[in-house]
Amino acid sequence: MDSQFTTEIANNLFTINNLWMMFATALVFIMHLGFATLEAGLTQSKNTINILFKNSIIPAIGLVTYAIIGFNLMYPADCILGGLIGFSGFGIGTDAAGVTNSYNIGYTYWTDFLFQGMFAATAATIVSGAVAERIRLSSFIIFSTFFVGIIYPITGMWKWGGGFLNNLGFYDFAGSTLVHSVGGWGALTGVIFLGPRIGKYMKGKIYPIPGHNIPLAVIGVFLLWLGWFGFNGGSVLSADPGLVSLVLVTTSLAASAGAIGAMATSWSFFKKPDLTMTLNGILAGLVGITAGADLMTPFSSIIIGLIAGVIVVFAVIIFDRIKIDDPVGAISVHLVCGIFGTLAVGIWGEKAGLEQLFYQAIGVLTIGAFVVSSTSLMWFIIKKTVGIRVSQEEEYSGLDIGEHAMEAYPYFEKVS
């Protein structure tokens, strides 16, 4: 009887853990809607269909690609070449053990795949916003497929799949580097290969191109914050009450402090509190806490969020000054604050210390080097073959008509 109790109690815990992970999966899924509305809201109404199309098809392509190849690249049975690469074969599937706690105490094989697949697709979505309003649709789809299917899983494996960064001591709880800076580097190289939108920088001046529908952007940021409950909360990989609830607290306090930091900075700097900056402050706080959400005290998480909120405002301004045209601020949020958040693990919290800070820097640099070089190669090949940018005429008239022959708001008069 005793051994039966032991088994049943363990099974119950497995069921609870798996339930939390499925809930977290649903939350990470909804981040894709968050990215869709955020990016659509912060760009022009003539490119809305195009942005929405990209953000609708990315999770679809992402999940299918991850099922075919990505999951088995990221979590191979064995790594070779000193933890640089590994692959367990095409397709997904499991035996009976895969749906019991002998697979993992926290989730089934299926939950594992779906949770990780939802993560993978977010990396491409980060790129989507930065390259908006001038990239060819087909080029973006080709890029995203390889980005989600190959590049993201390879660097993901380096840490989460048991690769060399994991062995080194690099720490990235939920992906400040593995997800956000990976997406951010891909965004940066994309923007460099594409160049700025027509009319953005002329005669040494910066011309702001405002977003067309700010309520959409707000919906996006709130859904992203909600999704981060699953992104960080699910990264505990079980329903552990203390750890998950601490992570939700540090995550929410960092988001809050990020909003306050960006509000205060923009208010001082521009004399008016800027809503877009404040929204990016929320995201900055979230990205900043992601690498160490399980290591921080509430007070440290507020500090990290505040700093991230300040950083993001200056990053947006600086990228604009050096003519890196990122319509939604994705590079500032995901790359800059992703790096900051990764380094923060060595500065605050349980693992703080110079040695850890060094490991964190190694992780940032090696992953950055790999993603910059591999995505640059991809953008280069795309540019030389199918082409990377829409025609000047199409950019003027909008990608909605050019790429899709549709309008997002056909019954409303636009400002001419």
Next chain:
Amino acid sequence: MDSQFTTEIANNLFTINNLWMMFATALVFIMHLGFATLEAGLTQSKNTINILFKNSIIPAIGLVTYAIIGFNLMYPADCILGGLIGFSGFGIGTDAAGVTNSYNIGYTYWTDFLFQGMFAATAATIVSGAVAERIRLSSFIIFSTFFVGIIYPITGMWKWGGGFLNNLGFYDFAGSTLVHSVGGWGALTGVIFLGPRIGKYMKGKIYPIPGHNIPLAVIGVFLLWLGWFGFNGGSVLSADPGLVSLVLVTTSLAASAGAIGAMATSWSFFKKPDLTMTLNGILAGLVGITAGADLMTPFSSIIIGLIAGVIVVFAVIIFDRIKIDDPVGAISVHLVCGIFGTLAVGIWGEKAGLEQLFYQAIGVLTIGAFVVSSTSLMWFIIKKTVGIRVSQEEEYSGLDIGEHAMEAYPYFEKVS
């Protein structure tokens, strides 16, 4: 002591299962917002208030009606007439046993009611989109009340309430037929009784009437995908780790493949990738997998989703050619793909086989025959009494002013 452990362990499992079912209930609830924004987005701005009104009042009327009569029609204690009908009396309520695992190992009586009630209301919401932009509000409310309160529970009982289709061997895991095609048949008869919108088909030509706010439609589709985590995931009727997580994987892969199938088809056919078609492809994949989400391998779910995504594009085109004017494509998505998904159970997955395919066809046909005849009778009576369609003037000027004396966007200039 041992028997106490046994009880406590079972109680814990019951609490976990019930928690998952409540979460699934919340997700199915949010599908109503998904339908509201999808249908509003895909129709004209002069009819937006009216669509939103219908979609806001349907879950309200649906839940109250289901509490008064529907739940007890769908899950009667005993069926009579060979499993054709049954009724346990008006109203809902339970004794102490209803909140323990002696009621059901997976959920309490209250959770059972609410989960099923949220399902029931979706059937009417499916009709809402197809009959949009010309149906009288009062007529639609009358129809919906009877549809949710009487028609849906009767056919639902045939399978899920232990009726004759269940005894026969018909299989419908989460309602490709019991929910989606039921809604789809009601939509089809409604469209036939109403006729097309003025100006849609003139002199042998088809005039497209584009949706007014595509971001709303995208929000709708993502919320529906999210809701399907509860719709299909909750249809396991417990938190069983392996089964629920498999269902989430097959559901998400089918949705993804549906998007890809519809994108590819529309891209080939129209030379441009169509966002609306791609969104309907997601829904097509979801409806298509619903009948057998627990029976399929990941690979089969991708195949089913892909085919559903292709089918939905052609269905939309064909219905337009035969002048079935369905503003949002609800009949193509829910009826056509609902039938396809039901038959798919006999073609792919654990139950595949000619005998099963035959049972599936029987289910499709008997439920189709009942819903077509009963809803036709209802539309006929409504047409002859209160009237079914708004006046020509009201249709021109919009139902928002005509039915509600309100505008959805009073501060924006409309294209004249």
Next chain:
Amino acid sequence: MDSQFTTEIANNLFTINNLWMMFATALVFIMHLGFATLEAGLTQSKNTINILFKNSIIPAIGLVTYAIIGFNLMYPADCILGGLIGFSGFGIGTDAAGVTNSYNIGYTYWTDFLFQGMFAATAATIVSGAVAERIRLSSFIIFSTFFVGIIYPITGMWKWGGGFLNNLGFYDFAGSTLVHSVGGWGALTGVIFLGPRIGKYMKGKIYPIPGHNIPLAVIGVFLLWLGWFGFNGGSVLSADPGLVSLVLVTTSLAASAGAIGAMATSWSFFKKPDLTMTLNGILAGLVGITAGADLMTPFSSIIIGLIAGVIVVFAVIIFDRIKIDDPVGAISVHLVCGIFGTLAVGIWGEKAGLEQLFYQAIGVLTIGAFVVSSTSLMWFIIKKTVGIRVSQEEEYSGLDIGEHAMEAYPYFEKVS
């Protein structure tokens, strides 16, 4: 072995309970997006950025303030002055016991803080809508900080923190009074100190100022309904299957009946079914059931919802007649229906009785007296120092330009 089983079984239950509470926390969080879109949708397009800014920064300020002071004011270790006040010191944090069931059987210390913090911020959000379109941003931020950090926790403590109303026998399950009427009283005093919007009441006539984007309002109401699953369902403070699922049923039926009540009332009264009123009817039903959601039968919850739905329509009309200009109907929904819901505990359900009704009235009155006097003092000080209202020019041209130098929809032509 036996004692180990006992511990493990209890730990599993703790993990389940905490999981439910974290889910409820996520749902209450999403209410902030609901308030943001509801309030933005029901106001003019020239004030949209401002509303969205307020609703984005409130949860941020609310959570940080609650971490610094509010949580320890609301749940002090000891109350003094006969249960009127208490304080456990600044900041949050816990020892190892705080993440086990020795803290509470239902949740960890961290979950407790975050769930309660999400609640706290909603109180300020209620005020936001009522004072919209003419309050200075900085004044509102100052007010909200004190409101969430000091006033809300003090009255919250009176009941939920073990203060004098709790000892008296006052009952408020999830906050019809402690959250909704507290927010409502703050809204009422704010509106009185501010005065009506320019042009609302002229020469004895009432000029309606319609909302600019009704789909946003619908999104808001559905998200609020969804959030109420956590607001009320989480107020059980565990995952108790019977109690939580009953609460979800009474909550949803009251919301549904509220919609039907408001639809019917507006249809009779205005000859057309009013969408805004129906949406407010849903919220009215939700607020109305909140104080006794765990005490009611399904039938009683329908009655309470119906009455609340009728009340809210008349309340909106009456407040307009007495020139209390509340752009979104927040006072009618949260204050009037909050009082009704609190009294309903003495009229229907398990605790019904004259004695209970008396306790309920005492709670309504003492909390009302405290919030009216304390918020009046705050508004008075704000008015005399930084100023409470924007200039007439700014009100005409819109707070978006005046307070933020931004537009919500820069590419769309507005009606001039």
